[in-house]
Amino acid sequence: MPExxxxxxxxxxxxxxxxxxxxxxxxxxxxxxxxxxxxxxxxQTVVGQTFRDIRRKGKFLLFDLDDFVLVSHLRMEGKYGVxxxxxxxxxxxxxxxxxxxxxxxxxxxVRKFGTMHLFKKGExxxxxxxxxxxxxxxxxxxxxxxxxxxxxxxxxxxxxILLDQTVIAGLGNIYVDETLxxxxxxxxxxGVHLTDKDILIIYQSAVETxxxxxxxxxxxxxxYVNSQGQIGMFQxxxxxxxxxxxxxxxxxxxxxxxxxxxxxxxxxxxxxxx
DNA sequence: AGAAAGTCCTGATTGC
DNA sequence: TGCAATCAGGACTTTC
Numbered sequence: 193m194p195e196x197x198x199x200x201x202x203x204x205x206x207x208x209x210x211x212x213x214x215x216x217x218x219x220x221x222x223x224x225x226x227x228x229x230x231x232x233x234x235x236q237t238v239v240g241q242t243f244r245d246i247r248r249k250g251k252f253l254l255f256d257l258d259d260f261v262l263v264s265h266l267r268m269e270g271k272y273g274v275x276x277x278x279x280x281x282x283x284x285x286x287x288x289x290x291x292x293x294x295x296x297x298x299x300x301x302v303r304k305f306g307t308m309h310l311f312k313k314g315e316x317x318x319x320x321x322x323x324x325x326x327x328x329x330x331x332x333x334x335x336x337x338x339x340x341x342x343x344x345x346x347x348x349x350x351x352x353i354l355l356d357q358t359v360i361a362g363l364g365n366i367y368v369d370e371t372l373x374x375x376x377x378x379x380x381x382x383g384v385h386l387t388d389k390d391i392l393i394i395y396q397s398a399v400e401t402x403x404x405x406x407x408x409x410x411x412x413x414x415x416y417v418n419s420q421g422q423i424g425m426f427q428x429x430x431x432x433x434x435x436x437x438x439x440x441x442x443x444x445x446x447x448x449x450x451x452x453x454x455x456x457x458x459x460x461x462x463x464x465x466x
Numbered sequence: 467a468g469a470a471a472g473t474c475c476t477g478a479t480t481g482c
Numbered sequence: 483t484g485c486a487a488t489c490a491g492g493a494c495t496t497t498c
Contacts, residue, residue, distance in 0.1 A: 193491065224474085251492080267492055268475090284476090303475045305492070321493075348469070357493075365491070453470075455491070 193268045193413070196251055196328060196362030197405035198424060202272060203248045206419035209274040210243040210255075213291040222286035225301070228309045237310060238262070238289070243297075250328055250361030254316065261316045267305035272419050273298050328362040329398040340391045343383040350386065350394070351379035351452045363398060366411055366433045369458045371398045373432045378466035379450075379457045404429060432458040 194202065215238050223231045241257035248254065255262040264270075273282075277294045286304065289297040299306070309321060316322055327334040342359045343350070353359055354368040363371065372379050374397035377390060386394075405411060410424030413434060417423055427434075431441055436449040436458060445462040 195492095265492080268490075301475090302477070303491085305475060307493090346468085352469090355492085456489095 193364055193366070194251065194266045194270065194410070195364035195367050196248075196330075196402055197367070197408075197426065198410035198418075199248055199251050199253060199266065200406050201410045201418045201424065202266075203246050203253060205422075206253075206272050206274075207246045209419060210297055211245065212242065213293065213295070213297070214242045215239055215257075215289050216292045217290045219288040219290065220286070221288075222301075222304055224304065225286050225299070225306055225308055226310075227307045234308075234310055249322060250325055250357055251364065252322065252325070256313075259313055261311050261313055263309040263311065263316050263322060264299075265307045265321065266301070267303070267307070269303050270299065270301040270306035271417065273300070273421065274419070324358045326358050326361045328402075329360060329395055330362075330402055334395075336392060336395055339395060340388055343386055343391050343394075346383035349380045349382055349452060350377060351455070351457055353383050354394070354398075355455070360398070362402065365455055365457075366413065366430070367398070367401055367405065369433045370401045370431060373459060373464060374401060376463050378464045379452055379459050381466055432460060434458070 217239060218235045220226060220231045220235065226234050229237070237260060238257065241260060243255060243257060245256040246253060247256065251265060253264045255264065275296050275298055277290060277296050282300055284300045284302045285298050286301055287299040287308065291297070311319065339360060343353055346353055350372065351368060354363050354371065371394060375394045377394060405426040408424060408426035408429065409418065409422065411426040411430065412423035413427060432447050435447040438447050440447055440460040440463060443460065443462045445460055447458055448461050450457050
């Protein structure tokens with residue numbers, strides 16, 4: 193599932209492949225992916241536009257066109273790739289941007305959970321899905337004070353809080369578990385019971401985890417590949433996620449998996465005692 | 467208003 | 483073996 197490091201890796205690899213390419217037409221095979229505007233209006237709007245840049249906010253990709261911004265979320269299994277137009281479509285290809293140079297930008301998504309929103313340039317910040325999005329921990333604008341206030345004012349457990357993109361952007365199920373292991377905080381600990389120091393350590397752990405994962409090109413657990421079809425390498429570094437039953441690399445106790453509001457949650461009962 | 471549950475999907479895994 | 487039920491999960495919408 194692409195989280196911030198995977199989306200960043202996709203952004204970097206995809207940028208080289210699409211910048212300067214002009215859209216001739218779009219094929220939409222699963223219209224629900226296109227949340228806004230209506231698919232036929234979406235098509236009319238982007239035809240003739242050229243890709244100028246790709247930015248990222250949290251787990252969202254922002255494709256800058258001449259006059260519009262395409263906001264794309266990959267959810268669990270979304271993938272982008274650039275192919276010669278003549279090449280046969282891979283399974284689960286739902287949206288195809290046909291370029292004037294006889295190549296395509298193709299969006300594939302086995303579960304069809306991904307979304308695309310199109311905005312006039314500059315308007316994307318004022319509407320869903322970006323309007324409520326918090327800063328990401330590796331951003332220079334991240335406020336530890338605001339983060340601390342939000343965490344300490346919540347009755348929810350820290351696992352849930354860290355998955356909330358209006359509190360901190362970019363973490364998903366894998367990196368929340370890894371961050372809490374590094375911070376030595378139990379996933380069920382309530383936000384209201386965490387000290388300023390706990391929260392600072394959580395923030396620092398998130399930064400360290402995300403930066404390491406970006407350097408490794410992301411984590412491939414199920415099916416993640418970057419825009420050039422390469423897998424990530426960070427799964428070798430995982431300490432708790434998908435390590436149920438294995439020995440903790442710090443203390444040797446057994447990594448335990450529990451469910452926290454429907455999410456698989458991995459932790460070391462000794463290092464992360466509540 | 468805040469928090470939990472429901473929703474969207476399909477391939478892989480589990481259970482009988 | 484074969485089929486059906488269950489699981490995986492991000493973020494929005496709905497419900498409490």
